[in-house]
Amino acid sequence: MQSRTPASRAGRPRSAAADTAILAATREALVELGWSKLTLGDVATRAGVAKTTLYRRWAGKNELVVDAVxxxxxxxxxxxxxxxxxxxxxxxxxxxxxxxxxxxxxxxxxxxxxxxxxxxxxxxxxxxxxxxxxxxxxxxxxxxxxxxxxxxxxxxxxxxxxxxxxxxxxxxxxxxxxxxxxxxxxxxxxxxxxxxxxxxxxxxxxxxxxxxxxxxxx
Amino acid sequence: MQSRTPASRAGRPRSAAADTAILAATREALVELGWSKLTLGDVATRAGVAKTTLYRRWAGKNELVVDAVxxxxxxxxxxxxxxxxxxxxxxxxxxxxxxxxxxxxxxxxxxxxxxxxxxxxxxxxxxxxxxxxxxxxxxxxxxxxxxxxxxxxxxxxxxxxxxxxxxxxxxxxxxxxxxxxxxxxxxxxxxxxxxxxxxxxxxxxxxxxxxxxxxxxx
Amino acid sequence: MQSRTPASRAGRPRSAAADTAILAATREALVELGWSKLTLGDVATRAGVAKTTLYRRWAGKNELVVDAVxxxxxxxxxxxxxxxxxxxxxxxxxxxxxxxxxxxxxxxxxxxxxxxxxxxxxxxxxxxxxxxxxxxxxxxxxxxxxxxxxxxxxxxxxxxxxxxxxxxxxxxxxxxxxxxxxxxxxxxxxxxxxxxxxxxxxxxxxxxxxxxxxxxxx
Amino acid sequence: MQSRTPASRAGRPRSAAADTAILAATREALVELGWSKLTLGDVATRAGVAKTTLYRRWAGKNELVVDAVxxxxxxxxxxxxxxxxxxxxxxxxxxxxxxxxxxxxxxxxxxxxxxxxxxxxxxxxxxxxxxxxxxxxxxxxxxxxxxxxxxxxxxxxxxxxxxxxxxxxxxxxxxxxxxxxxxxxxxxxxxxxxxxxxxxxxxxxxxxxxxxxxxxxx
DNA sequence: CTGTAACCGAGACGGTACGTCCTGTCTTCTA
DNA sequence: TAGAAGACAGGACGTACCGTCTCGGTTACAG
CATH class of the missing domain: 1.10.357.10 (Tetracycline Repressor, domain 2)
Structure with a gap:
């Protein structure tokens, strides 16, 4: 889904659970709100994740929704x-x-x-x-x-x-x-x-x- | 497009030219910006019309775009x-x-x-x-x-x-x-x-x- | 209060009752809303008068309120x-x-x-x-x-x-x-x-x- | 002026410089425009600050002007x-x-x-x-x-x-x-x-x- | 076992657009 | 010609999100 280029970079690794939670939250929000009323802030809240985390992994709403769908x-x-x-x-x-x-x-x-x-x-x-x-x-x-x-x-x-x-x-x-x-x-x-x-x-x-x-x- | 009900109501009648200008401006903005970046304020400016005039006739972006298309x-x-x-x-x-x-x-x-x-x-x-x-x-x-x-x-x-x-x-x-x-x-x-x-x-x-x-x- | 220039101009004369009604409506609106939330449109409605009539007699909110007070x-x-x-x-x-x-x-x-x-x-x-x-x-x-x-x-x-x-x-x-x-x-x-x-x-x-x-x- | 309650809350702290700039900009605008023509948007622009920052700290024009004065x-x-x-x-x-x-x-x-x-x-x-x-x-x-x-x-x-x-x-x-x-x-x-x-x-x-x-x- | 680098939550930040409201002007019909 | 009705251009409102940033804190690998 995203780059994972080298081997196993230093520092704390990204939470795998976050990805799952975010994509699930995105689908949930799509059902409830539809694409145009879906906001990344809301998705982050639903996923129990900071907005920063979301932006660190996806460039924007469109990319996120493509992966979720x-x-x-x-x-x-x-x-x-x-x-x-x-x-x-x-x-x-x-x-x-x-x-x-x-x-x-x-x-x-x-x-x-x-x-x-x-x-x-x-x-x-x-x-x-x-x-x-x-x-x-x-x-x-x-x-x-x-x-x-x-x-x-x-x-x-x-x-x-x-x-x-x-x-x-x-x-x-x-x-x-x-x-x-x-x-x-x-x-x-x-x-x-x-x-x-x-x-x-x-x-x-x-x-x-x-x-x-x-x-x-x- | 809008109500035309009785005969010739009181007050200043709606400008027919505005409708034409707004729909044309909408199509122009669609070409340049696409739906998601199209702004009603921008459409109003392109049409040489106040934002209020636009909202008086269409409920929102979607209705406007449908008519324009x-x-x-x-x-x-x-x-x-x-x-x-x-x-x-x-x-x-x-x-x-x-x-x-x-x-x-x-x-x-x-x-x-x-x-x-x-x-x-x-x-x-x-x-x-x-x-x-x-x-x-x-x-x-x-x-x-x-x-x-x-x-x-x-x-x-x-x-x-x-x-x-x-x-x-x-x-x-x-x-x-x-x-x-x-x-x-x-x-x-x-x-x-x-x-x-x-x-x-x-x-x-x-x-x-x-x-x-x-x-x-x- | 306002210009009354010559003697008795041609055409329909201004309604004197309108002046009274407007000033009374202005005071009423002042009591209910205060100066900053008082709007000329609202005063006109309260007075049962068109906004045009109001603007024909007073230059703006301040002048109207001075006369009313x-x-x-x-x-x-x-x-x-x-x-x-x-x-x-x-x-x-x-x-x-x-x-x-x-x-x-x-x-x-x-x-x-x-x-x-x-x-x-x-x-x-x-x-x-x-x-x-x-x-x-x-x-x-x-x-x-x-x-x-x-x-x-x-x-x-x-x-x-x-x-x-x-x-x-x-x-x-x-x-x-x-x-x-x-x-x-x-x-x-x-x-x-x-x-x-x-x-x-x-x-x-x-x-x-x-x-x-x-x-x-x- | 605003709450200072606990110790050092989470998240990015509010900019102290913003407060100073906003109040100074407010006084500047008061001098140039007077209270009734003073706009919160204009104050924000003068202060080099977003309108939201201003609304986050003051409830409205009146509160802001009181503090500035x-x-x-x-x-x-x-x-x-x-x-x-x-x-x-x-x-x-x-x-x-x-x-x-x-x-x-x-x-x-x-x-x-x-x-x-x-x-x-x-x-x-x-x-x-x-x-x-x-x-x-x-x-x-x-x-x-x-x-x-x-x-x-x-x-x-x-x-x-x-x-x-x-x-x-x-x-x-x-x-x-x-x-x-x-x-x-x-x-x-x-x-x-x-x-x-x-x-x-x-x-x-x-x-x-x-x-x-x-x-x-x- | 200790840096230290990258992560995480929280939330403030500069912006943009929203949809509403009011202003002061205009255009039309009616009396 | 005044008046009512109401559309008009314009502009500020206060709100909601955007995408970025700056914090204090937390992992987990590397030395």
């Missing part, structure tokens, strides 16, 4: 459900479950909004949150290829672009459903979404130029 | 490109163009983040921004149905759910691409995304229970 | 009590009675304090409040001279100086007793004060160089 | 001039000299006016300004009694009342001369005033019931 994504795992369809549903549901928590909603969107004007913050978010999720998409594809549900990629660059695209679609849809539409991304919704995504993925590769055939739905 | 969406139109595929690409591109503007990025995401803890703000966003966009999805579907590209909906409730889903997918993908991945939603990306969406929409309705057939890509 | 001194009269001693007591008691009223305390001292930095205000106070009181001292001396209690003045300039001195002593003592010591200037106090003043006045003229004889008091 | 009275000393007459003149002159300073004029009268509606403020003024002066009256009487110019008091309660009366007369006269009449309390005026006071004090005790003898002046 990032811990929520530690539990994200890709379950092996046997089919690509089930895997997609599984990972989307997990992502939706995390975004259903108020500390994630409040914290994540706000720091993303802040990151628009702050390159370092954007990088921190990417490293500690986004990449962790994107790994799941990669794992899922590899597994589907092993099963024969998806063909092995021919052009690796094109394949990377597709992963990015899928990730934006999945994460974006869940985020928009949860935050903007403010409706729960429940099982039914996830199933509908996964259908569209699956058909999009498996159908979109067939023919790049032919118009798609007319269909009954939606 | 909402004006950006006034220009959103659905072009009639002849085919569903082209229409989808067209509207996604337009939405992407708006989200490419820094005042939209900074403003929109921040107020959405704030709206998580503020029902009234969420409603204001829905009314002045979201609904305006969702109308385009409805228009596009009606047009596609006229052309015969999409069948008329049988269950109107199911149809409404589908519109919401599509909207979350489209808007979410563009938002995520633009803000989180911080890559431009350019023509190439939009074409790829529209392909997936089109196949998803036209293919997903075919058979609700059968597994999709294996495909080549990606 | 000056009306309190209209009732000041010098009773003919038969002896100089009784006359002094009588006028001091009257002055004390006015200063016992909270609107006088609050208003008078504040405008005097303001007048330190405002020549025009000082002149207005002198004209509408101070001179009115000083007249009583002049009357009292004339009456005492007629009775033979005081000798006629030889040097008119010296006499004027003495009147000023007496006035400062009398008014100053009552003001200080009432405001700074915050004790009532009741009959007992006035009697003690009048004794000192009377002996001072009648004894001080006797011998300008000789040291006063030792005495029993105070 | 009170320091002016620190220099007040009773000179031993040998006779009661000379002592009176000396102390009155000193008091007049302080009241001649614009910061005293502006500040003192305004806070006294405010104190009418604020018991705590009145007490603060009494403690830090009035009592300090009243001590001089006590010293002066004791000295005169040692010299035999005044008899020792028989009734201590009556004696206290007399001290209060004298103080109101002396302070009130100087204040009224300086502020209301707006004339300097110069040596000549002080001599005339001291004469009256001296005769009043030494003569008033002689006979409580007899009418004073007719005299030549004023």
């Amino acid at each position: 990032a811990e929520l994504f530690d539990e994200l795992r890709l379950p092996d459900c046997g089919t690509l369809a089930a895997d997609i549903e599984g990972v989307v549901l997990q992502y939706a479950a995390i975004l259903a928590r108020p500390e994630a909603k409040s914290g994540l969107m706000s720091v993303v909004a802040e990151s628009i004007r702050d390159e370092a913050l954007r990088e921190r978010i990417r490293a500690s949150i986004v990449e962790r999720q994107k790994r799941l998409v990669l794992e899922g594809r590899a597994r589907a290829q092993q099963r024969g549900e998806l063909p092995p990629e021919s052009d690796p660059e094109e394949a990377a672009r597709t992963v990015d695209l899928i990730f934006d679609v999945v994460a974006g849809a869940v985020v928009h459903r949860t935050l903007v539409s403010a409706e729960p991304a429940d099982e039914e919704w996830v199933r509908s979404f996964a259908r569209i995504l699956l058909f999009g993925l498996t159908g979109a590769g067939e023919d790049h130029d032919a118009a798609p055939p007319p269909a009954e739905g939606p | 909402a004006e950006l969406f006034d220009e959103l139109r659905l072009p009639d490109c002849g085919t569903l595929a082209a229409d989808i690409e067209g509207v996604v591109l337009q939405y992407a163009a708006i989200l490419a503007r820094p005042e939209a990025k900074s403003g929109l995401m921040s107020v959405v983040a704030e709206s998580i803890r503020d029902e009234a703000l969420r409603e204001r966003i829905r009314a002045s921004i979201v609904e305006r966009q969702k109308r385009l999805v409805l228009e596009g579907r009606a047009r596609a149905q006229q052309r015969g590209e999409l069948p008329p909906e049988s269950d109107p409730e199911e149809a409404a759910r589908t519109v919401d889903l599509i909207f979350d997918v489209v808007a979410g993908a563009v938002v995520h691409r633009t803000l989180v991945s911080a890559e431009p939603a350019d023509e190439e990306w939009v074409r790829s995304f529209a392909r997936i969406l089109l196949f998803g929409l036209t293919g997903a309705g075919e058979d609700h229970d059968a597994a999709p057939p294996p495909a080549e890509g990606p | 000056a009306e309190l001194f209209d009732e000041l009269r010098l009773p003919d009590c038969g002896t100089l001693a009784a006359d002094i007591e009588g006028v001091v008691l009257q002055y004390a009675a006015i200063l016992a009223r909270p609107e006088a305390k609050s208003g008078l001292m504040s405008v005097v304090a303001e007048s330190i930095r405002d020549e025009a205000l000082r002149e207005r106070i002198r004209a509408s409040i101070v001179e009115r009181q000083k007249r009583l001292v002049l009357e009292g001396r004339a009456r005492a001279q007629q009775r033979g209690e005081l000798p006629p003045e030889s040097d008119p300039e010296e006499a004027a100086r003495t009147v000023d001195l007496i006035f400062d002593v009398v008014a100053g003592a009552v003001v200080h007793r009432t405001l700074v010591s915050a004790e009532p200037a009741d009959e007992e106090w006035v009697r003690s004060f009048a004794r000192i003043l009377l002996f001072g006045l009648t004894g001080a003229g006797e011998d300008h160089d000789a040291a006063p004889p030792p005495a029993e008091g105070p | 009170a320091e002016l009275f620190d220099e007040l000393r009773l000179p031993d001039c040998g006779t009661l007459a000379a002592d009176i003149e000396g102390v009155v002159l000193q008091y007049a000299a302080i009241l001649a300073r614009p910061e005293a004029k502006s500040g003192l009268m305004s806070v006294v006016a405010e104190s009418i509606r604020d018991e705590a403020l009145r007490e603060r003024i009494r403690a830090s300004i009035v009592e300090r002066q009243k001590r001089l009256v006590l010293e002066g009487r004791a000295r005169a009694q040692q010299r035999g110019e005044l008899p020792p008091e028989s009734d201590p309660e009556e004696a206290a009342r007399t001290v209060d009366l004298i103080f109101d007369v002396v302070a009130g006269a100087v204040v009224h001369r300086t502020l209301v009449s707006a004339e300097p309390a110069d040596e000549e005026w002080v001599r005339s005033f001291a004469r009256i006071l001296l005769f009043g004090l030494t003569g008033a005790g002689e006979d409580h019931d007899a009418a004073p003898p007719p005299a030549e002046g004023p």
Whole structure:
């Protein structure tokens, strides 16, 4: 989380408990107050820690919140459900479950909004949150290829672009459903979404130029 | 924007020019400073207006920013490109163009983040921004149905759910691409995304229970 | 009180009732709020009058309060009590009675304090409040001279100086007793004060160089 | 001025230099602007101090001005001039000299006016300004009694009342001369005033019931 | 077992912005 | 043309946080 560069510097070492307490207090405050009303002084008080201690470890509110929220994504795992369809549903549901928590909603969107004007913050978010999720998409594809549900990629660059695209679609849809539409991304919704995504993925590769055939739905 | 109730109340009427100046100043400040560093005092100064005038018309920063950003969406139109595929690409591109503007990025995401803890703000966003966009999805579907590209909906409730889903997918993908991945939603990306969406929409309705057939890509 | 320049200007004449209502409202507000918390907007509301009307007639808070307080001194009269001693007591008691009223305390001292930095205000106070009181001292001396209690003045300039001195002593003592010591200037106090003043006045003229004889008091 | 209670509390101690700078800046602002136009923000700026520092130590403008003005009275000393007459003149002159300073004029009268509606403020003024002066009256009487110019008091309660009366007369006269009449309390005026006071004090005790003898002046 | 270096809590500090209130001016409608 | 109503520019208010600093005290490793 922070630099620990050399070996074991002289002097009193930093309290490890403080880190835990601060991040927990941050999430608690996010739930109660939301990002914009969260103050570092209040977080310090909740954590039973001096404001100085907090500033010694994080540069500011944004960095602190990124770390606090990032811990929520530690539990994200890709379950092996046997089919690509089930895997997609599984990972989307997990992502939706995390975004259903108020500390994630409040914290994540706000720091993303802040990151628009702050390159370092954007990088921190990417490293500690986004990449962790994107790994799941990669794992899922590899597994589907092993099963024969998806063909092995021919052009690796094109394949990377597709992963990015899928990730934006999945994460974006869940985020928009949860935050903007403010409706729960429940099982039914996830199933509908996964259908569209699956058909999009498996159908979109067939023919790049032919118009798609007319269909009954939606 | 504000009450317009009776006919022509007593006392000096509110300056219409002030509204315009304030909203423009707000967008300008959003571009330069971003949401979190935007100050109502600064906006007032830029607009050549007293702080009180600003507070007389808006309850706070969030309400002001929503109105300022909402004006950006006034220009959103659905072009009639002849085919569903082209229409989808067209509207996604337009939405992407708006989200490419820094005042939209900074403003929109921040107020959405704030709206998580503020029902009234969420409603204001829905009314002045979201609904305006969702109308385009409805228009596009009606047009596609006229052309015969999409069948008329049988269950109107199911149809409404589908519109919401599509909207979350489209808007979410563009938002995520633009803000989180911080890559431009350019023509190439939009074409790829529209392909997936089109196949998803036209293919997903075919058979609700059968597994999709294996495909080549990606 | 204010300009009334020519004869009877064209257009709607100023409401005379408004003046009365405004001054009464000013005194009422002085009692309830004191000078520093009194606002012209509040006075206008109490008087059932628009702020504009108020500003059309008075230049500001200070001028308004001077006029409002000056009306309190209209009732000041010098009773003919038969002896100089009784006359002094009588006028001091009257002055004390006015200063016992909270609107006088609050208003008078504040405008005097303001007048330190405002020549025009000082002149207005002198004209509408101070001179009115000083007249009583002049009357009292004339009456005492007629009775033979005081000798006629030889040097008119010296006499004027003495009147000023007496006035400062009398008014100053009552003001200080009432405001700074915050004790009532009741009959007992006035009697003690009048004794000192009377002996001072009648004894001080006797011998300008000789040291006063030792005495029993105070 | 503020609490000094325990030994050396935790945390960064308050800057002593700040107190000095703030009070000096307050007097400076009083001279330039007067009480009503004096701003706490401006005082803070002049003192090179943050507004918060100022509010941490004083409850408001009035308390601050009392303390700033009170320091002016620190220099007040009773000179031993040998006779009661000379002592009176000396102390009155000193008091007049302080009241001649614009910061005293502006500040003192305004806070006294405010104190009418604020018991705590009145007490603060009494403690830090009035009592300090009243001590001089006590010293002066004791000295005169040692010299035999005044008899020792028989009734201590009556004696206290007399001290209060004298103080109101002396302070009130100087204040009224300086502020209301707006004339300097110069040596000549002080001599005339001291004469009256001296005769009043030494003569008033002689006979409580007899009418004073007719005299030549004023 | 003793420096000493880095930590810790507490809280004052110089700042910035807040949202409210009041001032004195103006603009409109009504009488 | 006066008056009521109320919007306007401007500016001070007192509060809340920010991020920094200066204290007295406490660990825990190094000599």
